């Protein structure tokens with residue numbers, strides 16, 4: 518692994534979309550979680566550096582930039598999505614602890630946040646997240662794609678085991694944060710079986726998360742060949758079927774209709790909503 522310091526002029530990035538958030542903040546470029554379906558591989562293109570998983574850039578001066586932006590009279594305390602491109606709680610964060618300083622500033626400037634991660638390292642910052650959740654809106658979203666540890670280790674090698682992610686969500690129930698599970702991406706023929714999805718919905722319901730958001734695999738740019746090479750090597754039995762299904766970026770309607778029929782049954786059975794806006798509106802507006 519190689520870690521390289523990057524200078525940044527800004528911490529907050531304005532997005533074109535408005536709802537549910539219009540700002541994002543990413544401490545890292547590159548991510549050593551190593552997910553085989555990673556959509557963010559493209560974000561290394563502008564650095565002319567294809568080594569997304571083994572060369573991670575970190576914005577060491579992001580805290581100064583963030584304080585400048587949050588203390589500005591122009592700042593309207595809108596929701597900031599933290600870690601929407603690359604995971605803020607990847608390995609190097611253990612050492613750098615940049616997220617702790619980010620959260621302290623969010624508390625100081627009463628700024629609502631959404632934090633998405635696949636790592637239970639987030640529990641290190643439980644105290645700050647708890648404090649922030651008492652002041653303003655906080656959403657903790659864990660991406661959980663599979664309950665099969667053998668698949669998880671191959672598919673998302675450096676992430677926390679899925680059960681640890683559920684345990685972290687359980688712990689965050691003690692805070693005022695809203696909680697979500699992102700079942701994304703659902704990988705056809707690998708993680709789309711009913712047993713897997715049912716276990717994710719069952720555990721989400723047991724914990725009482727506020728929403729579960731499913732999404733099927735979408736493949737674009739460099740992610741597509743990277744992902745298919747992985748499938749060919751590790752799950753050759755589904756390779757041809759997947760190639761056939763992914764003639765375009767997404768799976769076809771027929772496949773999705775079948776999948777969402779199962780998902781809707783699970784939503785009803787476990788009384789779990791996929792409406793992530795409801796809790797935002799209740800808490801923020």
Ligand code: SF4
Nearest residue numbers: 548550551552555603
């Ligand atoms: S955690 Fe996200 S950014 Fe990191 S490798 Fe996985 S998909 Fe990519």
